[in-house]
Amino acid sequence: METAAPAAVIVAIDGPSGTGKSSTSKAVAAKLGLRYLDTGAQYRAITWWMITNGIDTDDPQAIALAAGKPAIVSGTDPGAPTITVDGLDASGPIRTQEVTSKVSAVSAVPEVRALITDLQRSIAAEAAQDAEGIVVEGRDIGTTVLPDADLKVFLTASAEARAARRNGELRGKEATDLAATKEALVKRDAADSGRKTSPLAKAADAVEVDTTELTLEQVIECVVTLVEEKRTVRR
Ligand SMILES: Nc1ncnc2c1ncn2[C@@H]1O[C@H](COP(=O)(O)OP(=O)(O)OP(=O)(O)O)[C@@H](O)[C@H]1O
């Protein structure tokens, strides 16, 4: 008798900046043969489009009117995730300090969130249909985008640890002193969790993992175990 393939598993990983969402999500997806979606990259991409097309990113109305214009496409291979805007590779430009400083304002506009959320849901639905499932990481996945996700994880870490990690990434590029990095992180977290439309928040049914004292490998193993437990229960 043929055994049915395990049902696709949908994993939501949320948390503030620098908690390890992207690193953990990519590794977990790769280990378990799942797709991967970086939703922050999508908001960074539309922000980059706004900047390069002269839209005033301090004007929510201007942002709302232009929100439907860029074509944003995400590649979901955890080994080589991609993001294009109107067919152009945007993986580099979306990581600049300028985009980072404006993405919270752009991502707070309801019309932007509605369009990007629809895109995220269609990508997750396709992965559920055509693949073993997907790990989707961001700020509002477990609360708003995929409220029925099979597993929701909310990563946290102290602001000090997150700032140190971010500075470790920036060294040599746009590295700033630790205090300035921490201030920028805390400011962005406040904007992301304080906005009216689908703010950064932990879903009531999310598993919280404080990564402050954990290595990245330990966080990855923790989430892999959580996903495998979920898959076993569902078989
Ligand atoms: N538990 C950890 N211990 C040490 N370093 C970590 C840990 N988790 C992540 N890092 C490192 O911290 C940096 C930021 O990680 P990552 O980009 O995955 O965080 P993030 O939550 O996705 O941040 P953002 O939301 O800003 O994209 C990376 O250099 C990563 O290797």
Ligand SMILES: Nc1ccn([C@H]2C[C@H](O)[C@@H](COP(=O)(O)O)O2)c(=O)n1
């Ligand atoms: N689901 C999401 C993901 C991201 N954002 C916004 C808020 C973040 O500051 C910004 C960049 O995300 P990052 O690349 O740091 O993960 O994008 C959001 O509003 N919702």
